[in-house]
Amino acid sequence: MLCTPTLRTPFNVYLINLLVTNILQITLQVPLEISSALFSRWWMGWTACTVYLFANNVLIGVIMASHVLISVNRVWALTYHLHYKHHHTLRTAIQLCIFVWVWVHVIVVPGIVSDALYYRRPLDKFGCSINTSAQPKWALAKHFLGYILPLVAVILTFPYILGKQLLRKRVGVVGGGITQHITRNQIGIENSDNSVTESRKGKRSERLSKIWTRGTVLYVLMTVSLLATWTPGRVYFTIKLFINVDNASVFQICYVLFALQSVFDPVLFAIALKELRPFGCRMSVH
Structure with a gap:
């Protein structure tokens, strides 16, 4: 994918990182989850259980953090445009994505390793799950630092980003630059060459405005789909940490929603690349 010049933009690095994580x-995770659901007990062995727990915890954390990266990126671009324009490079985007993977591994992997070595309960009796009762402090830290805090960050930044984008759209700001379609004739100066030039600029601004609008819609769809599919599960598992509840129906619904999000992201990602590629090539999509 990165061999395509139009994809080698800083912002597309975040989308590609999100796509790879979803894949x-x-x-x-999904095949192991389906196989486990077809039987009354975990039958695939110790190693498969470890792989499943890794995917179920690390990859979900990276997906959540990747959405935070996109939100923070938009806040940075909309609030400090000049600083963003000069400092947000392809290298910066790659480094931030690497940091996200390292951050999630630092939070999640120690507990998974400890569980596999010391605390994992018999699979035939308890199934494939982390024994959080043996590591309560780690389970709490992982849940809030890896899942709840990123979700809260996305929720808090969403209205700010949307409001800023709508405001910039209203005053004629597209992609950080002010676009005006005012010809010399409109201010009383007769100059055909300048009128043609300004007319072309106006058409280009209109075209970029349409692309900007599509990009905003896609950002809204990605964020809304994330909140709709992840919030119920995060609420349920937060309650489960403090209260001894175990509702199989709610648990299954939460995991179906998680699976749907893994499908939504790649679809929206593909749409975003198709719609934003001309904008990224000409304007260096951030």
């Missing part, structure tokens, strides 16, 4: 989740 890994669909490849590693």
Whole structure:
């Protein structure tokens, strides 16, 4: 994918990172989840259980953090445009994505390793799950730092980003630059060459405005789909940390929603690349 010049833009790095993570989740977690659901107990062995727990915890954390990266990126671009324009490079985007993967591994992997080595309960009796009762402090830290905090960050930044984008759209700001379609004739100066030039600029601004609008809609769809599919599960598992509840129906609904999100992201990602590629090539999509 990165061999295509139009994809080698800083903002597309975040989308590609999100896509790769979703593909890994669909490849590693979903098949094991389906196989486990078809039987009354976990039958695929210790190693498969470890792979499943890794995918179920690390990859979900990376997906959540990737959405935070996109939100923070938009806040940065909309609030400090000049600083963003000069400092947000392809290298910066790659480094931020690497940081997200390292951050999630630092939070999640120690607990998974400890569980596999010391605390994992018999699979035939308890199924494939982390024994959080043996590591309560780690389970709490992982849940809030890896899942709840990123979700709250997306929720808090969403109205700000949307409001800023709508405001910039209203005053004629597209992609950080002010676009005006005012010809010399409109201010009383007769100059045909300048009128043609300004007319072309106006058409270009109109075209970029349409692309900007599509990009805003796609950002809204990605964020809304994330909140709709992830919030119920996060609320349920937060309650489960403090209260001994175990509702199989709610648990299944939460995991179906998680699986749907893994499908939504790649679809929206593909749409975004198709719609934003001309904008990214000409304006260096951030």
